[in-house]
Amino acid sequence: xxxxxxxxxxxxxxxxxxxxxxxxxxxxxxxxxxxxxxxxxxxxxxxxxxxxxxxxxxxxxxxxxxxxxxxxxxxxxxxxxxxxxxxxxxxxxxxxxxxxxxxxxxxxxxxxxxxxxxxxxxx
Amino acid sequence: xxxxxxxxxxxxxxxxxxxxxxxxxxxxxxxxxxxxxxxxxxxxxxxxxxxxxxxxxxxxxxxxxxxxxxxxxxxxxxxxxxxxxxxxxxxxxxxxxxxxxxxxxxx
Numbered sequence: 001x002x003x004x005x006x007x008x009x010x011x012x013x014x015x016x017x018x019x020x021x022x023x024x025x026x027x028x029x030x031x032x033x034x035x036x037x038x039x040x041x042x043x044x045x046x047x048x049x050x051x052x053x054x055x056x057x058x059x060x061x062x063x064x065x066x067x068x069x070x071x072x073x074x075x076x077x078x079x080x081x082x083x084x085x086x087x088x089x090x091x092x093x094x095x096x097x098x099x100x101x102x103x104x105x106x107x108x109x110x111x112x113x114x115x116x117x118x119x120x121x122x123x
Numbered sequence: 124x125x126x127x128x129x130x131x132x133x134x135x136x137x138x139x140x141x142x143x144x145x146x147x148x149x150x151x152x153x154x155x156x157x158x159x160x161x162x163x164x165x166x167x168x169x170x171x172x173x174x175x176x177x178x179x180x181x182x183x184x185x186x187x188x189x190x191x192x193x194x195x196x197x198x199x200x201x202x203x204x205x206x207x208x209x210x211x212x213x214x215x216x217x218x219x220x221x222x223x224x225x226x227x228x229x230x
Contacts, residue, residue, distance in 0.1 A: 045223050046159075046210055046221040062124070108219075110212075111172070
């Protein structure tokens, strides 16, 4: 059973960089297809941020592409999210997840999710 | 970019009711669509992938279908644990989009 757990600061100051790590257990991240980040502002809907292939290929939502970096460390079974120059609009619950693509060559849904971590941007 | 709309935005229903939620894609996405259930304070849970395939462990009262660019999630007989918000989601060319969600609450 794949398990994911997000970790990182719960409070980030405006203009600084948000950094989160997702630790994967019960599954080899090296053979795990794609891994992604999704966020959810309080009381609002889900927004996909980006995904990374275990070999390092990354894809990001265009609206955040200039500020987002997702990386993977297979030796630690972790992948990470960095979001620079944050503002209050980046306050959200951040989820990491495993992306799958049954029957297709590329991923198109998320089958395993972490429990999420709330990040608040405030001075 | 492909946009996803959902209707209704909310629905009030009773236990035992049949509930249908529709998701429309702004352009063709073949069968690359999933449905998620989210309860307050919890992470989303995958219910259906590939338009109509039931994720392991999900009750058979949930089903999915497609007609053109319209996708439907049906709960055949609503149970108390089904009161939640439901999201559709597609991905094409490595761009993922969620629908705005449909809240199912108690009538």
